[in-house]
Amino acid sequence: MSPDASWNFAPGVVIALVLYAAIYVWRWRASRTPTEPHPPEVWRLLVFLLGILVFAAALLSPIDPLGEQILAMHMVQHVLLLDVAPILVILGFTKVLLRPATRRIHWFETRAGWLAAPLFAVFFYTAAMWVWHIPALYNAAAEHSGVHVLEHITFVSAGFLYWWHLLSPVSTRLRREGMTPIVYMLSTKVTVGFLGILLTFAPEAIYEFYENQPEFWGLSPTSDQALAGAIMAVEQALVMGIAIAFLFVRMLSEADKADERAERLADREAEQAAGRTPATKS
Known part of the structure; x- marks a missing residue:
C-alpha cells in the first residue's frame, strides 16, 4: 500500500506566495537603477525566490499529505517552515529593498516592546517546537x-x-558583536536538537495518530518516530554549523570594515591637523 502523495494547490497559499514573489521582484527591479549606489545583487533575488519555492514545497507539494500519514515527513515539513524558508527569504532582503518600510519596522519594534526582544524570540522558537510536539497537540x-x-x-x-x-x-535589538549571536543561536539549537534526540531514542511510539497509520515505506510507528527525531536533530546541527560559519565570516567582515573606517578617520584627522600647522619660517 502506497501513501497519498498528491499535490495540494490550496488557493489561499498559491495566491499569497505568488503575490509575495511579485512584490519582491517589482521592488528588486526598481532598486537596480543607475543612481542607486548599492543595488541588490542577483543572488538576493535567487535566494528569496528559492525561499518561496520552499514554502510551496512544504505547503503544496506531496510533503503536506505525506506528513499526515508519515511522522518523518511531518517533521520535514516542520523544519522547512521553521528554518529553511525563513532563512532564505530574509537573506533576500537588503537595506535598499526594505527602505520604504524601514521606518515602519522600527516603529513596530518600538511599540512591540518585549515581543520584539531577542530573548522572546529564543523562548518562542524553542516553545514552538517543544509544545507542538506534546502528544495531545x-x-x-x-x-x-x-x-x-x-x-x-x-x-x-x-x-x-x-x-x-x-x-x-x-x-534589531540583538547585539551582533562578539559572541552574542552565537550564544543566541546555541540557546535554541541545542534545546531543540535535544528534543530530536529524545524522539530518536524513545523506546516506543508516543503519537497515537501515527500508531494507527499503515506501515508506509516499511516504517513501523517506532522507527518512523526515530527517523523523525533524527531528521530534527541532524537539521538543527547542520543549520547551527552553517550559521556559526556565516556569523564568524560576517563578524570578520564587520571588523575589517570598522578598521577601514578608523583608518580613514585617522587619515582625515591627520590631514586636518597638518593643514592647521603653521608653516616653518626658513
Whole structure:
C-alpha cells in the first residue's frame, strides 16, 4: 500500500506566495537603477525566490499529505517552515529593498516592546517546537485541519522572528558583536536538537495518530518516530554549523570594515591637523 502523495494547490497559499514573489521582484527591479549606489545583487533575488519555492514545497507539494500519514515527513515539513524558508527569504532582503518600510519596522519594534526582544524570540522558537510536539497537540494537529494551520502559523512566525534578529539587514535589538549571536543561536539549537534526540531514542511510539497509520515505506510507528527525531536533530546541527560559519565570516567582515573606517578617520584627522600647522619660517 502506497501513501497519498498528491499535490495540494490550496488557493489561499498559491495566491499569497505568488503575490509575495511579485512584490519582491517589482521592488528588486526598481532598486537596480543607475543612481542607486548599492543595488541588490542577483543572488538576493535567487535566494528569496528559492525561499518561496520552499514554502510551496512544504505547503503544496506531496510533503503536506505525506506528513499526515508519515511522522518523518511531518517533521520535514516542520523544519522547512521553521528554518529553511525563513532563512532564505530574509537573506533576500537588503537595506535598499526594505527602505520604504524601514521606518515602519522600527516603529513596530518600538511599540512591540518585549515581543520584539531577542530573548522572546529564543523562548518562542524553542516553545514552538517543544509544545507542538506534546502528544495531545501533535495528534490534534494531525487530525484536525484547523489545528494543523495554527501549527504552521506558529512555526512560520517563530522562525521569522528568530532568524530576523540574526540575519535582518536593518538593525534589531540583538547585539551582533562578539559572541552574542552565537550564544543566541546555541540557546535554541541545542534545546531543540535535544528534543530530536529524545524522539530518536524513545523506546516506543508516543503519537497515537501515527500508531494507527499503515506501515508506509516499511516504517513501523517506532522507527518512523526515530527517523523523525533524527531528521530534527541532524537539521538543527547542520543549520547551527552553517550559521556559526556565516556569523564568524560576517563578524570578520564587520571588523575589517570598522578598521577601514578608523583608518580613514585617522587619515582625515591627520590631514586636518597638518593643514592647521603653521608653516616653518626658513
